[in-house]
Amino acid sequence: MLIDSVYKSKILRGDKVTTIRYGNYEAKPGSEVYLVVRPSDTTLAKVRITKVEKKKVKELTNEDAELDGFSDVKELLHELNKIYGDLYGDDEVTVIGFEVVKRFNDGIPLRWLKGLNYREPAQIARLYLENQEKLSLNRETDFIMRRIYNEGLGRAVRTFGPKRVQNTLLKAYHALYGAGII
Numbered sequence: 001m002l003i004d005s006v007y008k009s010k011i012l013r014g015d016k017v018t019t020i021r022y023g024n025y026e027a028k029p030g031s032e033v034y035l036v037v038r039p040s041d042t043t044l045a046k047v048r049i050t051k052v053e054k055k056k057v058k059e060l061t062n063e064d065a066e067l068d069g070f071s072d073v074k075e076l077l078h079e080l081n082k083i084y085g086d087l088y089g090d091d092e093v094t095v096i097g098f099e100v101v102k103r104f105n106d107g108i109p110l111r112w113l114k115g116l117n118y119r120e121p122a123q124i125a126r127l128y129l130e131n132q133e134k135l136s137l138n139r140e141t142d143f144i145m146r147r148i149y150n151e152g153l154g155r156a157v158r159t160f161g162p163k164r165v166q167n168t169l170l171k172a173y174h175a176l177y178g179a180g181i182i
Helices: 005-013 062-067 073-084 110-115 121-130 139-151 153-160 162-178
Strands: 002-004 018-022 032-038 042-056 092-109
Touching (some): 005 032, 005 092, 032 110, 062 073, 092 110, 110 162, 121 139, 121 162, 139 153, 153 162
Parallel strands (some): 002 032
Antiparallel strands (some): 042 092
């Protein structure tokens, strides 16, 4: 689920627990999705969809606005009009409620998640370290995976650089996949 970066802090503080989308937006209560901040395409968190409600713009309330991180419905409508262009009373919107299930302090580039078949780097590192003897990769891979596992993705990237970390994660993922572990 894509979210503009201006809402990042509101979401992390818990001040924004819904997103309102123009039209008939498909989402399923109970499903877990990644919350991706635009324009950086950084995965901020994993969220669980708690509700999906279709409404007409004229049916939006102050409560809807507050759950979406705005002071009132007037402020909410002003923002929706900036994003989607002029909305009218009979236009349909989808109100999607969510709760943060897992927060990624370092953020994960979306393209990395896609390359890892939506497996989180910490999960790859843990599985790699648990099965290190079976996989027999090199010492550098061992070292970088241990750094990701113990100190987090951000620290590993600052130490080894993004390209090296990404390549190491891909190498570990493919070795785990090839060994039938994932």
